[in-house]
Amino acid sequence: MAKIKPEKNTSKKEVIIKKAASLFRIKGFNAASMRELAEDVGVEAPSLYNHIGSKSELLQIICFKVANQFTSQLNHVENTNNTVTGKLELIIRFHINMMLGEFDEIFVANHEWKYLQEPFLSNFLNQRRNYEKHLVAIIEEGVKRKELKNINPYVAVLTILSAVRGLEFWQRHKKNISTKVLEDDMVTHLLKGMTLLLQTQKHKK
Amino acid sequence: MAKIKPEKNTSKKEVIIKKAASLFRIKGFNAASMRELAEDVGVEAPSLYNHIGSKSELLQIICFKVANQFTSQLNHVENTNNTVTGKLELIIRFHINMMLGEFDEIFVANHEWKYLQEPFLSNFLNQRRNYEKHLVAIIEEGVKRKELKNINPYVAVLTILSAVRGLEFWQRHKKNISTKVLEDDMVTHLLKGMTLLLQTQKHKK
DNA sequence: TTACAAAACTAACGGTTATTAGTTTTTGTA
DNA sequence: TACAAAAACTAATAACCGTTAGTTTTGTAA
Numbered sequence: 183m184a185k186i187k188p189e190k191n192t193s194k195k196e197v198i199i200k201k202a203a204s205l206f207r208i209k210g211f212n213a214a215s216m217r218e219l220a221e222d223v224g225v226e227a228p229s230l231y232n233h234i235g236s237k238s239e240l241l242q243i244i245c246f247k248v249a250n251q252f253t254s255q256l257n258h259v260e261n262t263n264n265t266v267t268g269k270l271e272l273i274i275r276f277h278i279n280m281m282l283g284e285f286d287e288i289f290v291a292n293h294e295w296k297y298l299q300e301p302f303l304s305n306f307l308n309q310r311r312n313y314e315k316h317l318v319a320i321i322e323e324g325v326k327r328k329e330l331k332n333i334n335p336y337v338a339v340l341t342i343l344s345a346v347r348g349l350e351f352w353q354r355h356k357k358n359i360s361t362k363v364l365e366d367d368m369v370t371h372l373l374k375g376m377t378l379l380l381q382t383q384k385h386k387k
Numbered sequence: 388m389a390k391i392k393p394e395k396n397t398s399k400k401e402v403i404i405k406k407a408a409s410l411f412r413i414k415g416f417n418a419a420s421m422r423e424l425a426e427d428v429g430v431e432a433p434s435l436y437n438h439i440g441s442k443s444e445l446l447q448i449i450c451f452k453v454a455n456q457f458t459s460q461l462n463h464v465e466n467t468n469n470t471v472t473g474k475l476e477l478i479i480r481f482h483i484n485m486m487l488g489e490f491d492e493i494f495v496a497n498h499e500w501k502y503l504q505e506p507f508l509s510n511f512l513n514q515r516r517n518y519e520k521h522l523v524a525i526i527e528e529g530v531k532r533k534e535l536k537n538i539n540p541y542v543a544v545l546t547i548l549s550a551v552r553g554l555e556f557w558q559r560h561k562k563n564i565s566t567k568v569l570e571d572d573m574v575t576h577l578l579k580g581m582t583l584l585l586q587t588q589k590h591k592k
Numbered sequence: 593t594t595a596c597a598a599a600a601c602t603a604a605c606g607g608t609t610a611t612t613a614g615t616t617t618t619t620g621t622a
Numbered sequence: 623t624a625c626a627a628a629a630a631c632t633a634a635t636a637a638c639c640g641t642t643a644g645t646t647t648t649g650t651a652a
Binding site for chain 4: 594597598602605606608610613616617618620
Binding site: 210212213293296297331333334336337338340341343344345346347348349351352358359363364367368370371372 | 575
């Protein structure tokens, strides 16, 4: 009898997923064809189906891999003993690093999730909604503790998530600035603002 | 002889564009079919071509209408005598109001521009790049005048544009908060930050 | 070598797409 | 009422799509 799952098999499927993430990002899920994906992988289109179930399955795998990474990281942050500001900083930095490190997958999860089929679509949206609610709760606590200004927590979450998400445009400027400056400046901007109040500015550069 | 362009004609084309913006937003440009659009308009698909040139033309019209609105508003702001902070506030509020008022068109311009054909694709990206450069210049001036912290201007532009763009997710929470609070809180968050700093923070990681 | 499964291939299917051609209906005016 | 243009319709086309069926090749273990 042959082995159930030779290592090679899993590996090939992962290659396909990685190429799919890249292709879906560049062309969009609908515009990306299985024939194109096959060419990237180096086989004919029908051969892909020896490793995957369907085009739709590829999208599911990509989207939920991303969603699960964020969910588990948020749980980890919650189990630390940081201040609210400290937690927010950790979360913002995690988002930034994910965006810079697993760009294709995150881009696809952010832009192409709407093409998920049920029940995956509902599951995905639920997971995202819970993530946001969790962030809102953190900020509410920060307001209660007078760590944060009394701004609407939903607006704050929306602003932060959208801002870090915008790093998908970063590629264009990559050469002009280090990721450390990017990370620090964005954390500063989102937490402390960009205007110079009279009191504090010993911002060095 | 009949009139060259009876008002009705222009009007019908505008109806088609409006419905197209809505459909493209909901289903995505590629997934939206001309048959679906025709049904929304109330005719058969081929009849659309009495009013428009192609599906692609619809996308062009939507994208450039949005781009031109932002470009001309930015020029208008530049011709005022505001402080840099005042200019930024005007721009942020304009983005927010556009996002809330012409949601479909802006969503499509933000998400589906990649399906523009050349040379429209290049034109669109150029226009967007120029818009960003203009904003960078404004912020650089603010830093020079010591109105703003010495954060990287590109990072600041990226953060602001991404944050206001994120209002596309706002619909979900619409009922819980007024647009005035939304607008004010977001301006506060982006310009002055969300942390209550009573002291000089030497928060260093 | 033999045997067998994994994984590649070719060919083809049914379905959908944007769009064109050609024809009929509607509409506005002279 | 008559006429011409605008705009609707039906029918059809060529191109692609994801996927299946059936067959051949490849790789590995006995």
